[in-house]
Each structure stands twice: as structure tokens, then as C-alpha cells.
Amino acid sequence: MTINHHLDEATLFSYVAGAMGQGLALVVASHLAICDSCRQRARELEAIGGALLENIALAAVSENTLKSVLDRLDQGGTSEIAVRPLPVSGSEVPAPLAGYVGDSLDDLSWKKLVPGIWMHDLPNQGKGMTRLLRVTPGKAASPHSHRGSELTLLLRGSYSDEVGRFMPGDIADLDDQITHQPLVDSDHDCICLIATEYPLRYTTLFGKVTQPLFGF
Numbered sequence: 001m002t003i004n005h006h007l008d009e010a011t012l013f014s015y016v017a018g019a020m021g022q023g024l025a026l027v028v029a030s031h032l033a034i035c036d037s038c039r040q041r042a043r044e045l046e047a048i049g050g051a052l053l054e055n056i057a058l059a060a061v062s063e064n065t066l067k068s069v070l071d072r073l074d075q076g077g078t079s080e081i082a083v084r085p086l087p088v089s090g091s092e093v094p095a096p097l098a099g100y101v102g103d104s105l106d107d108l109s110w111k112k113l114v115p116g117i118w119m120h121d122l123p124n125q126g127k128g129m130t131r132l133l134r135v136t137p138g139k140a141a142s143p144h145s146h147r148g149s150e151l152t153l154l155l156r157g158s159y160s161d162e163v164g165r166f167m168p169g170d171i172a173d174l175d176d177q178i179t180h181q182p183l184v185d186s187d188h189d190c191i192c193l194i195a196t197e198y199p200l201r202y203t204t205l206f207g208k209v210t211q212p213l214f215g216f
């Protein structure tokens with residue numbers, strides 16, 4: 001699997017720091033389970049965070065704190081630091097997500113939202129929404145922006161928007177600066193896992209009524 005779109009630094013940091021809602025954290029964990037590159041960056045951030053904490057604790061007793069911390073990192077201390085989600089699932093469902101929905105996206109109960117779009121809601125993940133979305137090829141979303149963060153992990157198919165083209169394994173890490181209009185451009189259904197921190201900002205009645213995450 002070639003992954004072209006990754007988590008940004010701020011998102012990884014808040015995940016590693018445990019400062020993220022459960023829904024967003026599930027999407028991050030699912031991407032980390034299949035992305036060596038982001039997993040490595042998460043480990044590095046954890047190491048830095050751990051070193052800073054130790055630095056503070058040791059500063060009271062040693063002037064050589066920084067050196068000792070760096071020595072420990074040089075000795076491979078980072079390998080002891082675990083980034084939470086780990087087992088890599090062989091299927092198209094990353095292991096952390098499989099804990100909620102099982103291994104098969106086809107066996108899920110999909111609820112029709114509007115023609116061409118189905119959803120499968122995950123159990124309440126705190127503020128915001130977390131769901132799987134299944135969209136028919138050629139379906140375009142309404143342009144929309146966000147009040148908070150939105151993370152979208154592609155599981156099957158592909159879509160394109162102002163940011164680029166997204167294939168399985170890619171993650172769209174959007175903040176409230178971005179307005180986008182995803183268009184499914186694969187020849188089969190596109191399925192993605194989406195979490196938002198807050199409901200999207202819709203300007204049309206249709207948008208408000210359908211309460212979408214993908215914007216339709």
C-alpha cells in the first residue's frame with residue numbers, strides 16, 4: 001500500500017499527548033496501524049515528550065539532565081515507547097477499527113442517507129461524530145468547511161478534492177481553514193472512516209437536514 005497523504009504534526013502531537021477526542025483518536029490509530037512513516041513520527045514525538053517530562057523531573061537533582069536524556073535516547077530508549085495501536089490487520093479494515101466493526105466492510109449494516117450514499121455510525125465517541133461512509137462513484141459532495149477538525153481515512157476506492165487524490169490508506173487531515181468538495185473517482189464505491197470534532201458548517205437547508213460528514 002502506497003500512502004501519499006499523512007497526519008500533520010499537530011494532529012500527531014495531540015494524539016500522542018492524549019489530548020484528542022475518541023473519534024479522532026480512532027481515525028489516527030487506524031492510520032498509524034497501516035502507516036510506517038506516521039508510526040515512526042509518533043514514536044519520535046512520544047520520545048521527545050517523555051524526554052521533556054524526565055528532564056523536568058531530573059532537573060531538580062542533576063545539572064546533567066539533558067545529557068543523560070540524550071544519552072538514553074542514543075541508546076535506543078525510544079524503542080521502549082509504545083504507540084498505542086499496533087497490530088497491523090491484513091484486511092482493508094485497520095486493526096483499531098476492526099475492534100468496532102469487524103473485519104469486513106461488506107458485512108456491515110449500511111443505512112441509506114441519500115441516493116448513492118450510505119453510512120454506518122460508530123458508537124458515540126464523545127463530542128463530534130464518527131462514522132463509516134460509503135459513496136457511489138461519481139458522487140460529489142457539497143462544498144463545506146469545518147468548525148473543528150475532520151479526519152478522513154480512505155479504506156476502499158478513491159476520491160479527489162482541492163487537496164489532492166486520496167487512495168486506501170491515505171488520511172485527509174483537515175482543519176477549519178479548508179473548504180473542500182470531495183468527488184468519488186473510483187469505479188467502485190468509496191468507503192472511508194470519518195471523525196469530526198464538531199458538526200460541519202452547512203449553509204443550505206438540505207445540508208443541514210442530512211447532517212453529513214462528507215457533505216452531500
Ligand SMILES: [Zn+2]
Binds near residue numbers: 003005006037038
Ligand atoms: Zn501516514
